[in-house]
Amino acid sequence: MSFSDELRAENSGDWNAAVGHRFVDEIFAGAVDPGVMRRYLTQDYQFVDRFVALLGMAIATADQFESRIRFSQFAAMITSDENTYFQRAFDALGVPAAERVHPVITAPTAGFQQLMQDAAQTNDYASCLAVLIVAEWLYLSWADRPGAALPADFVHAEWITLHNNDGFRSFVTWLRGELDRIGAASDEAGQARAGAFFKRAVALERAFFDHIYD
Numbered sequence: 001m002s003f004s005d006e007l008r009a010e011n012s013g014d015w016n017a018a019v020g021h022r023f024v025d026e027i028f029a030g031a032v033d034p035g036v037m038r039r040y041l042t043q044d045y046q047f048v049d050r051f052v053a054l055l056g057m058a059i060a061t062a063d064q065f066e067s068r069i070r071f072s073q074f075a076a077m078i079t080s081d082e083n084t085y086f087q088r089a090f091d092a093l094g095v096p097a098a099e100r101v102h103p104v105i106t107a108p109t110a111g112f113q114q115l116m117q118d119a120a121q122t123n124d125y126a127s128c129l130a131v132l133i134v135a136e137w138l139y140l141s142w143a144d145r146p147g148a149a150l151p152a153d154f155v156h157a158e159w160i161t162l163h164n165n166d167g168f169r170s171f172v173t174w175l176r177g178e179l180d181r182i183g184a185a186s187d188e189a190g191q192a193r194a195g196a197f198f199k200r201a202v203a204l205e206r207a208f209f210d211h212i213y214d
């Protein structure tokens with residue numbers, strides 16, 4: 001089994017709970033309650049800043065130029081297209097400026113911010129990769145429902161297509177290959193370090209979905 005498949009299998013409880021979450025069924029049905037969607041997106045928006053910082057650390061710690069280029073291109077993409085989605089969705093949901101910029105940070109959001117900061121501060125490429133890969137691969141996994149119809153409302157539909165388009169799919173495939181390559185070249189301690197970050201990330205993904213319904 002590849003390193004990425006091994007880590008996913010070790011975390012299958014939280015992984016499957018997130019991928020098959022009520023939120024996912026509701027978003028495909030175009031039926032997420034507006035209050036729930038608003039909580040989700042305002043908290044999620046607080047995630048982007050540290051995520052881009054962690055990408056920066058992956059660029060800095062990667063062991064080859066080709067990997068730095070891949071991450072740089074991805075960083076350029078998510079700081080343009082996705083940012084306009086959030087603004088348009090906030091407009092559609094009537095989210096006031098203060099709540100867009102400074103919402104009260106919930107525990108899972110704070111947990112993600114800490115996790116991304118901790119991963120960045122390791123200066124260890126495998127640990128940065130482990131956190132980045134969960135945020136991408138788990139999202140592709142829930143969004144990728146071949147043949148499923150898209151909801152009419154753009155707030156629902158675009159959140160799906162941002163995470164199941166071909167560019168995103170090929171990036172996730174590359175990321176998994178990258179983690180497999182680095183995992184194979186790491187000693188046991190290095191694999192365990194990256195595995196612990198992967199585990200924290202999957203548990204937080206599940207908690208993040210759960211908490212918007214509290």
Ligand SMILES: Cc1ncc(C[n+]2csc(CCO)c2C)c(N)n1
Pocket residue numbers: 044047048051078082134135136139162163205208
């Ligand atoms: C809690 C949470 N986890 C993962 C993602 C997915 N994600 C976060 S940043 C990023 C890169 C650009 O889309 C992706 C896919 C999310 N949005 N919210």
